[in-house]
Amino acid sequence: MPFCALFSLILRETHYLVIVLIRLIKESLIFAVISLTVNKLRTFLSLLGITIGIFAIILVYSIVDSLEKNIRDSVSQLGDNVVYIQKWPWGGGGEYAWWKYLNRPVPLSKESDLLRKRSQYAENVAFGTSLGGATAKRNGMDAGGVEVLGITYEYNQIWDFDLKEGRYFTENEMYGGKSYCIIGANIEEGLFPGGESALGEQISIRGQKLTVIGVFEKVGESLVGQSYDKMVLVPFKFVRTVVNTDKNDGNLIMVSAKEGISLAQLKDELTGLMRSIRRLRPGADDNFALNDPSLISNQLDGLFGVLGLVGTVIGGFSILVGGFGIANIMFVSVRERTNEIGIQKALGAKNFVVLIQFLTESIVLCLLGGAAGLFLVYLGALAAAKAFDFDIFLSTRNIIVGLGLSGVIGLLSGFIPAWMASRLDPVEAIRMQA
Secondary structure (H helix, E strand, O other), X not given: OOHHHHHHHHHHHHHHHHHHHHHHHXXXXXXXXXXXXXXXXXXXXXXXXXXXXXXXXXXXXXXHHHHHHHHHHHHHOOOOOEEEEEXXXXXXXXXXXXXXXXXXXXXXXXXXXXXXXXXXXXXXXXXXXXXXXXXXXXXXXXXXXEEEEEEOOOHHHHOOOOEEEEOOOOHHHHHOOOOEEEEOHXXXXXXXXXHOOOOOOEEXXXXXXXXXXXXXXXXXXXXXXXXXXXXXXXXXXXXXXXXXXXXOOOEEEEEEEOOXXXXXXXXXXXXHHHHHHOOOOOOOOOOOEEEOHHHHHHHHHHHHHHHHHHHHHHHHHHHHHHXXXXXXXXXXXXXXXXXXXXXXXXXXXXXXXXXXXXXXXXXXXXXXXXXXXXXXXXXXXXXXXXXXXXXXXXXXXXXXXXXHHHHHHHHHHHHHHHHHHHOOOHHHHHHXXX
């Protein structure tokens, strides 16, 4: 047979098989819909098991994904090329040896000046000192829980933030220790109600008058790092006139790496420089901590891996119960339609036709339950956003996972009943029903 004729025959046979398969699936869907609508209560109860299972597992996945996104977004604010020199190291695995760090000296502004002069890998070096728990006052009104952060001029070159109105400090204002400040959105709302502009107005913190030159854009609560909404940014030299910064545990030095310099290279250099500045003997332990966002990110990977596993186990049990429910209903359906199966097979229906019909019914049933579960997750996400001010998003990946799980459960739960139906002898099937 010529090659062209053989190729044409293969195409015709393939086209015929595709048409037969499409027709079979279409008829199976019609049979499934009829069967499900005839037994509405049974269908509802069957859907309920899968709905609860998909709701449980996808809700856990969505909460974990949303929480992870919020935390990682907060971590990203710390910068991916910034090292923080502090007295206390950020948490780590195992026991936190706080007693080793308690007597460490705090970072000092003069140390940041020396690092700025000596470092070959640092792009910017800034110093900051934090005074938490302060209260801002104005005309009989006050805003509590304010964090006052005294910083050097390079701060805005390391931290990325937006101002709703106003401006950043000039170098002369910063190094002159001017009593100027930039305030957070929550502080503005508390001290300047009714949409009154804060620019040029004075507020009082710890008895010191500060003139507002800028207002931060509202960013919301930060799960990691800091939120500017309750922050007051002031020149470091001004803070030094209020408290003794040489003994403040809130001191830190922020160092950003030059382009092309890795954090590992920067940390190695900073370790040597800090040991030299503090004149530590060879073999002596470091009396400072070099922190960077990767320390948090590595811990988050393990944490969310465990949370995802827990969610899978919890949802898996729910899905398993729902799958047994579907299998039970399909066995009942096969018994009720034994006569119908016998007539179909007597009229020439092949085994795989009956198999596909019952599998389709099981899969459709599970997909409907899965869709209902996803809809409940969507409603729950909307309710959580309004009640707790926490956004839970139903991602495309989770939708696909939910529907995919539903389809797989339908396939597994319905296979044995469908296989039994396809193997029935037509004569015996008609006689059993009779």
